[in-house]
Amino acid sequence: MSVSEILNGLIYGDLTRSIEVFCPEVLLCVTVIVLLLLRLFSLDHKIPPYVIALGGSVVAFVAVLLQFVFFTTGGAETNLGAGETLFSLFQLTEAGVGSPGELFTGLLMHDAFTLFFRLGLTFFLVLVVALTVLTGIPDNEDGPDFYTLLIGSTIGMMVATSANHLLMLFLGVEMMSVPSYVMVGFLKGRRSSSEAALKYVVYGAGTAGIMLYGLSLIAGLLGTAEFAELGPRLAYLIDGDGVTLSNPNIVVTLLGVMMVLVGLAFKLSLVPFHFWCPDAFEGAPAEIGGFLSVASKAAAFALLVRFLLAMTASGGGELESLNLYLGLALGVMAAVTMTFGNLAAYGQTNVKRLLAYSTIAHAGYMLMAVSAMLVITNAAESSGWSAAQVQDGAARCVEGLMYYLAVYLFMNLAAFAIVALIRNETFSEEIEDYNGLAHHSGTMTVLCVCMGVAMFSLLGMPPFGGFFAKLLIFASVWNAGSIHWLMWALVVIAGLNTIFSLFYYLRVLKAMFIAPRPEGVRSINMSGLVGAYVVVITLPILLMGASPLQNNLSATARYVASVLFP
Amino acid sequence: MEGVGINGYLAVGAVLFVCGVICMATKRNGIGVLMGVELVLNGANVNFVAFSKFGPLGLDGQIASLFVIVLAAAEAAVALAIVLNFYNNHLTIDVDRANELQG
Amino acid sequence: MTPEAYIQTGTTLKWLLGIAWLLPLVGFAVEIFGGYWGKRFDPASNGKKTKLAAYMAVFCIGTGFLLSLSAFFIWKGATDVQLVTAAHAAEHGESHDGDHGDGHDHHDGHDHDEGHGHDAESGHDQDESHEHPHSNETLPPADDVRGQSPEEAEDHEGHGNDPYAAAFSGTFYELAHFGDLRISIDYYIDGLTLLMFCMVTLIATCIHIFAIGYMSDELTEDYEDHFVHLPGGKHFHRPGRFYRFFAFLSLFSFSMLGLVLAGNIFQVFVFWELVGVCSYLLIGFYVERHSASTAANKAFIMNRVGDFGFLIGLMILWTYFGTFQFANTDPQAAGDLGLFQMARDSHGQLDVVDTEEGKIVHLRGSPEDSERSIPYWLLIAAGIGIFGGCIGKSAQFPLQPWLPDAMEGPTPVSALVHSATMVAAGVYLTGRFYPMFTPEVLLTIAYIGCITLFIGATIAVVATDIKRVLAYSTISQLGYMMLALGVGGWGAGLYHLITHAFFKSLMFLCSGSVIHGCHHEQEMTKMGGLYKKMPITCWTMFIGVVAISGLAIPVLNVGLAGFYSKDAIVASGLAFMSGNATHFLLFFVPLVTAGITAFYMFRLWFMTFAGPPKDQHVYDHAHESPSVMTVPLIILSIFAIGCAWFGVLEGWILTSEPTHVAAGGTSAHHVALTLPSHDAIHGVHHTAGTAALFAAVVGAALSAVFYWKGLVDPAVIKRSFSGVHHFLVEKWQFDNLYDVMFVRPVHVVARWCTSFDKNVLDAFLHSLSRMTVVASSWDRKFDETFVDGLVNIVGTSTYRVGRSLQVVQTGKLRQYIMFIALGVLGLFVLLFMFFPRT
Amino acid sequence: MELLLFTVFAAAACGGAIAVVLSQNVVRMAFYLVISLGSTAGLFFMLNADFVGATQLLIYVGGTVVLLIFGVMLTASGPFLTIKSSPGDMVQAILVGALFLGMVVVTVLQVDWDGNAAKLESRYGVSSLERPGYNQRGEGHTTRSIGAALLGARFDKDLGKNREQPSTGYLLPFEIVSVHLLVVLIGAAYLARAKRRVNVPSEF
Structure with missing residues (x-):
């Protein structure tokens, strides 16, 4: 290639397409800058910062949504009257958004998997911004700072979910972590908040360092940092030597992968890398807890799936036992994580801390799907599964994970949002102060009922979305059991954990609904808007049990499978 | 050119890395902990640059280390701000005093 | 019936039952809102709340009953079912040319294909399919799969595991597709469904009406709960929960009807859980009472244990069958077979093949993948898994202890949920899911039922709480039903389900009336002589007691409802025993228990109503209940008397019987088993009936001797068999057993887990630091002996030990970081240990 | 000569790092850190990574460490200058550290890196740094290539090669890191500054 060829290819081919796809992230960056400019010119007293933040995130959400619609329908969306106009407004083209593939010369990946996560993240951003408007956690003065951090972190997550390069993996993790350290310490005048932030930042920095070392080993061993190259090169490198510990290349790969997993396990708060989680959640405002527990976990899961598949997808049978053992290791980790999370949640008196342990447990459930996915991709030769069965089984795992995350988004956000809203009224997050809340009339009752729905869904009761999510994951893991019995054991452990x-969970509800209202507590009146918001984020939990959304998820998962598991 | 092979550099990287981890785990002074972070990242950086010369990683390794340096700076800035905030609230820099949240 | 008529009938039934099903849900919603906000709109009621909620609930469920009844008649008219009782079938089987329509309303005179070689089968053949020309045109794929000539296929249209015209299935609303898995709200309507609908709605209506009276003291803003003692000798005060009660009751009705109407096993599971939740809420209705909330938890947890088996069954079914639907009868969707149709062929036989990997069962399916199969042992596992759910729900051994505790709920709840409907759902599901059960599973069911019925009856003999006696009796009777199903008496089991529902709910309501009349006194030892005070209750109760005891006029063989159904069960047991001599217990235990049943039921009646009053205080305050409570008693007692007369009920039930049951059969897969055919059962019917009647009479007579005439003092017997008595009073030690087996280990494990961090991790660090401190202080000691002398050293070193220990314990953040390093190391070591080395 | 230089730099880097760990005085720690990081920069120069080495000196030694020293100055009032870790902790940490080091070193040094590199290069092409042509050492070493790569063009890899897709350029991280830095600095500034107004806002 000549210089002009290179430059032309970059500017007219790669860059045009990339920016078209990357548009939502760019819009979020613009929102950040507008927020800061506003304060620079002292306009923030006239226009509240949350207006800008809300507007920006809604626009970004719409942009991703259009991309999603365009992508899944191939641009043939004509039912929506305004569809075509909107498509043309965002200049979506078949060659750009419409076709999956790499962006920015291979740094990012654009496909349905990524789009799904970006869609979820931007939607979640909108919901969180709306929540902060209701709870008023950043006042008008701190608004630009807060929303800058929130949006900055979200940009990092979106980059992370589409990462296709080891450097972008690290960059994404850093970009989503560092602003969240500040957010955890956002109530800077409070001792517990600053302590939580300190623990979070030191722990995060430590694991980031270890992850980086692992990345350097992998990149150095394989001589590349592109995801697409990792698996084939590894397979080529061990070429016939077999995946055993007598091969130093395998040992160093394992060390590298394990170190990267440490970094991701930190984000996912998997045992034994969960120590920060309860402390940080207790010290942080509940809104931030909700944001971190859902968004950063979703992004980290997307990264985990991508990274592991990149490491282990060889195209041949070389890396199968690597897959199997990594899958089993993750399975054990999942079992330990959910058991620990659930057991440790017992003695808690603080609702946020309780929910923190609950998120640890849920990370364990979700990790099961990843583990089963790895085990299944191992299956082709050793256990007589046909290629189609493998693809189908792995797709079910991914589908389960995606569905779980979608439901988890709403139920966890609902739980944390209600904690935050109740805190605004009662100034407490202790379970015992929740006694008899349901006996207040009006909005508070609605809040309590919604809390009930969220908790039952977290618990996995049948009519709610949480049940279907668990069912999908359990079923896919059960399916993997015919390859290795450990998966069956895993399902049993998960069932016991449920x-x-x-x-x-019931303890919180018991306090709310059954315990009598203490004497002399003033009646609480909340605005109807609060109730409406909570109902809006609770309804999807119910809908997730019965909506055509699953079809879409199925299709996405199937598509992802066809790309990720050829 | 017979001189130093890649192993020497990797050993230096490993020493820096482990010293960083130990530093984080032992220092009671919050700033000392942050210094540990810098050492850890630096150890990884030595690896990247060494691989860039001796392996097929090429320029990508060097560029990765550049980004790491920048990200480390950003992280250090935030961490320092948090440590100072901790100092303002607790009037000490001793991380052992961060023991109110537990259980 | 033409295809058009079929579709039309199906649609009519669907909507009738659908509305009957959803009405209580509407009622629930309205009542919930009415409960929270209703009182604001009724200022004139000076502290008393209105009974609006109750009327609403009664209206909903009553309308449901009328709808179900009309649906039943529409179904009967449209499908033109041929009623054949077991007796007639057998007659037919013997004579080979009986006109099996005689004596019944639908004598259609069809040709019954007598010479086909399936005599007993054709005897109960619902045979309406003969006039369905559509079956050939609209179901061609199904015919292909059957691989038989069209005539033959047509012959077997009318069976429970084939699309047949007496059943209607379809989909209300499709919820979602998860990959292959289709989750939808289906319906499956056949004779059994309709009978269950009528039974449930009728009983529920009666109980709703009864509850208006029973729960009337909850109609206040300030209800004093005398069973909750607060410190300071006061009682607990709370607002009355009249609305909440009826809301829960409506929700329960909705869930129960949904369970019955469900067209796929997954939907059954969902409603299964919903009735479980309702049961939980209703048992814990007096939540402030410690016993009530504990009982609710116990019920819930024990049910979850069973449901886990259910879930495993579901997963197996989904994996191998790819569908949850029972059977597909929709002519338009032919080819999409349901579970039953896939598992069994048109003769109702499993296609078991021996292969190298063990036995497998070939499944029928869509023609293109006719190779589908399921390992035989997995089919057994699925069956036992599903039955596990039934064990939990129907309080079978070993999960029975929750049911007596569930009596903590208000009595109408016990009558509706814990005797007539919800607990019978397990039996219903076992019956509904019958085609999926292999003989091994059936044997399990039979033995579980056998053990249960004996345990329940023996404990009931010593129980003194009136409701608990009834609860144990319920357990025992449910055991009867399970036993009947297990030994191949499909009709007998479900027959008993219906009759038992009537007389057991009747007796519960009577006991409720007694309790209400005696101001919440439940101990029978404090009652006696109440027949003067509450005559209606007394005599309706007597009807129930006679019905459950199975007494009858010996020669005429005319008795109350329980007589017929229990006879049928004992006959099934006898017939089964004659085929499988090793399983003789399955006949003798129920026979003996029939006597025990009569004994404890009459004991209950005598202790409560007959004899002199034992507690004058209670007696003085006793009064007959208001008519809103006695009228339901009378209605139910009419059904308890007559619902089984003329064999009509049994005939209707048998219209839904799966094909393979009637002919009986022998199987020798893992256990060799001969299931009795209809004529085999009928052949021993008379013997068994006589024996059972004899047992019952003996039991009743003994009871009269002990408790009425007082000829023998029960206390003497109690003393002389104190060991046995204690064992029975302690409910066969089940609670203690579970305590030792599960509760305590869990406590131990939980304690261990919570203290893991403290005792293991910290101890590890302690010892580590102690070691190092010892080393360093030794070094220092060596150094300082030269400088300062020994005295100083002791002080400083102890100080240092304490200080470094303290540092280890408080250094949380640094410990965290240390755990990262340790975690990486540990994971690496683990990988090294488990990864293949060569 | 190279060996000598390497020995000096490596010893300084490792010794500095170890000294950071062992030192109890935070000011001295900062000094040792500068030595360690500076020597690392020297190692980078020896690895022909002149631009990275310069960046290391400018940003790390000149920026980050100065930032840390500011932190030391702001907090190091008397008693906090030396907060000693207990010997028990140190021994324990050194034990764990030795294990960790052993794990990493044994794993990493076991690998035949040169053999791997040769194997990979035989299939995926020669490492660009060693390839004669555009990027010879005489031509300002790596700076020009890095500059182009940060704008997305990989002349060092693509020039004269017949590729369908351009090789990985780093335009996106280059730009997005700027956003990240902006966000992070806003956050740091937020934490560091005092509340401007007195009226107690909704802390809860």
């Missing part, structure tokens, strides 16, 4: 988790 029973364990019954009690501590």
Whole structure:
């Protein structure tokens, strides 16, 4: 290639397409800058910062939504009257958004998997911004700072979910972590908040360092940092030597992968890398807890899936036992994580801390899907699964994970949002102060009922979305059991855990609904808007049990499978 | 050119890395902990640059280390701000005093 | 019936039952809102709340009953079913040319294909399919799959595991597709469904009406709960929960009807859980009472244990069958077979093949993948898994202890949920899912039922709480039903389900009336002589007691409802025993228990109503209940008397019987088993009936001797068999057993887990630091002996030990970081240990 | 000569790092850190990574460490200058550290890196740094290539090669890191500054 060829290819080919796809992130960056400019010119007293933040995130959400619609329908969306206009407004083209593939010369990946996560993240951003408007956690003065951090972190997550390069993996993790350290310490005048931030930042920095070292080993061993190259090169490198510990290349790969997993396990708060989680959640405002527990976990899961598949997808049978053992290791980790999370949640008196342990447990459930996925991709030769079965089984795992995350988004956000809203009224997050809240009339009752729905869904009760999510994951893991019995054991452990988790969720509900209202507590009146918001984020939990959304998810998962598991 | 092979550099990187981890785990002074972070990242950076010369990683390794330096700076800035905030609230820099949240 | 008529009938039934099903849900919603906000709109009621909620609930469920009844008649008219009782079938089987329509309303005179070689089968053949020309045209794929000539296929249209015209299935609303898995709200309507609908709605209506009276003291803003003692000798005060009660009751009705109407096993599971939740809420209705909330938890947890088996069954079914639907009868969707149709062929036989990997069962399916199969042992596992759910729900051994505790709920709840409907749902599901059960599973069911019925009856003999006696009796009777299903008496089991529902709910309501009349006194030892005070209750109760005891006029063989159904069960047991001599217990235990049943039921009646009053205080305050409570008693007692007369009920039930049951059969897969055919059962019917009647009479007579005439003092017997008595009073030690087996280990594990961090991790660090401190202080000691002398050293070193320990314990953040390093190391070591080395 | 230089720099880098760990005085720690990081920069120069080495000196030694020293100055009032870790902790940490180091070193040094590199290069092409042509050492070493790569063009890899897709350029991280820095600095500034107004806002 000549210089002009290179430059032409970059500017007219790659860059045009990339920016078209990257548009939502760019819009979010613009929102950040507008927020800061506003304060620079002292306009923030006239226009509240949340207006800008809300507007920017809604526009970004719409942009991703259009991309999603365009992508899934191939641009043939004509039912929506304004569809074509909107498509042309965002200049979506078949060659750009319409076709999956790499962006920015291979740094990012654009496909349905990524789009799904970006869609979820931007939607979640909108919901969180709306929540902060209702709870008023950043006042007008701190608004630009807060929303800058929130949006900055979201940009990082979106980059992370589309990462297709080891450097972008690290960059994405850093970009989503560092602003969240500040957000955890956002109530800067409070001791617990600053302590939580300190623990979070030191822990995060430590794991980031270890992850980076692992990345350097992998990149150095394989001589590349592109995801697409990792698996084939590894397979080429061990070429016939077999995946055993007598091969130093395998040992160093394992060390590298494990170190990267440490970094991701930190984000996912998997045992034994969960220590920060309860402390940080207790010290942070509940809104931030909700944001971190959902968004950063979703992004980290997307990264985990991508990274592991990149490491282990060889195209041949070389890396199968690597897959199997990594899958089993993750399975054990999942079992330990959910058991620990559920058991440790028992003795908690603080609702946020309880929910923190609950998120640890849920990370364990979701990790099961990843583990089963790895085990299944191993299956082709050793256990007589046909290629189609492998693809289908792995797709079910991914589908389960995606569905779980979609439901988890709403149920966890609902739980944290209600904690935050109640805190605004009662100034407490202790369970005992929740006694008899349901006996207040009006909005508070609505809040309590919604909390009930969220908790039952977290618990996995049948009519709610949480049940279907669990069912999908359990079924896919069960499916993997015919390859290795450990997966069956995993389902059993997960089932037992579901029973364990019954009690501590019900404890909160018991306080709310059954315990009598203490004497002399003033009646609480909240605005109807609060109730409406909570109902809006609770309704999807119910809908997730019965909506055509699953079809879309199925199709996405199937598509992802066809790309990720050829 | 017979001199130093890649292993020497990797050993230096490993020492820096482990010293960083130990530093983070032992220092009671918050700033000392942050210094540990810098050492850890630096150890990884030595690896990247060494691989860039001796392996097929090429320029990508060097560029990765550049980004790491920048990200480390950003992280250090935030961490320092948090440590100072901790100092303002607790009037000490001793991380052992961060023991109110537990259980 | 033409295809058009079929579709039309199906649609009519669907909407009738659908509305009957959804009405209580509407009622629930309205009542919930009415409960929270209703009182604001009624200022004139000076502290008393209105009974509006109750009327609403009664209206909903009553309308449901009328709708179900009309649906039943529409179904009967449209499908033109041929009623054949077991007796007639057998007659037919013997004579080979009986006109099996005689004596019944639908004598259609069809040709019954006598010479076909399936005599007993054709005897109960619903045979309406003969006039369905559409079956050939609209179901061609199904015919292909059957691989038989069209005539033959047509012959077997009318069976429970084939699309047949007496059943209607379809979809209300499709919820979602998860990959292959289709989750939808289906319906499956056949004779059994309709009978269950009528039974449930009728009983529920009666109980709703009864509850208006029973729960009337909840109609206040300030209800004092005498069973909750607060410190300071006061009682607990709370607002009355009249609305909440009826809301829960409506929700329960909705869930129960949904369970019955469900067209796929997954939907059954969902409603299964919903009735479980309702049961939980209703048992814990007096939540402030410690016993009530504990009982609710116990019920819930024990049910979850069973449901886990259910879930495993579901997963197996989904994996191998790819569908949850029971059976597909929709002519337009032919080819999409349901579970039953896939598992069994048109003769109702499993296609078991021996292969190298063990036995497998070939499944029928769409023609292009006719190779589908399921390992035989997995089919057994699925069956036992599903039955596990039934064990939990129907309080079968070993999960029975929750049901007596569930009596903590208000009595109407016990009558509706914990005797007539919800607990019977397990039996219903076992019956509904019958085609999927292999003989091994059936044997399990039979033995579980056998053990249960004996345990329940023996404990009931010593129980003194009136409701608990009834609860144990319920357990025992449910055991009867399970036993009947297990030994191949499909009709007998479900027959008993219906009759039992009537007389057991009747007796519960009577006991409720007694309790209400005696101001919440439940101990029978404090009652006696109440027949003067509450005559209606007394005599309706007597009807119930006679019905459950199975007494009858010996020669005429005319008795109350329980007589017929229990006879049928004992006959099934006898017939089964004659085929499988090793399983003789399955006949003798129920026979003996029939006597025990009569004994404890009459004991209950005598202790409560007959004899002199034992507690004058209670007696003085006792009064007959208002008519809103006695009228339901009378209605139910009419059904308890007559619902089984003329064999009509049994005939209707048998219209839904799966094909393979009637002919009986022998199987020798893992256990060799001969299931009795209809004529085999009928052949021993008379013997068994006589024996059972004899047992019952003996039991009743003994009871009269003990408790009425007082000829023998029960206390003497109690003393002389104190060991046995204690064992029975302690409910066969089940609670203690579970305590030792599960509760305590869980406590131990939980304690261990919570203290893991403290005792293991910290101890590890302690010892580590102690070691190092010892080393360093030794070094220092060596150094300082030269400088300062020994005295100083002791002080400083102890100080240092304490200080470094303290540092280890408080250094949380640094410990965290240390755990990262340790975690990486540990994971690496683990990988090294488990990864293949060569 | 190279060996000598390497020995000096490596010893300084490792010794500095170890000294950071062992030192109890935070000011001295900062000094040792500068030595360690500076020597690392020297190692980078020896690895022909002149631009990275310069960046290391400018940003790391000149920026980050100065930032840390500011932190030391702001907090190091008397008693906090030396907060000693207990010997028990140190021994324990050194034990764990030795294990960790052993794990990493044994794993990493076992690998036949040169053999791997040769194997990979035989299939995926020669490392660009060693390739004669555009990017010879005489031509300002790596700076020009890095500059182009940060704008997305990989002349060092693509020039004269027949590729369908351009090789990975780093335009996106280059730009997005700027956004990241902006966000992070806003956050740091937020934490560091005092509240401007007195009226107690909704802390809860």
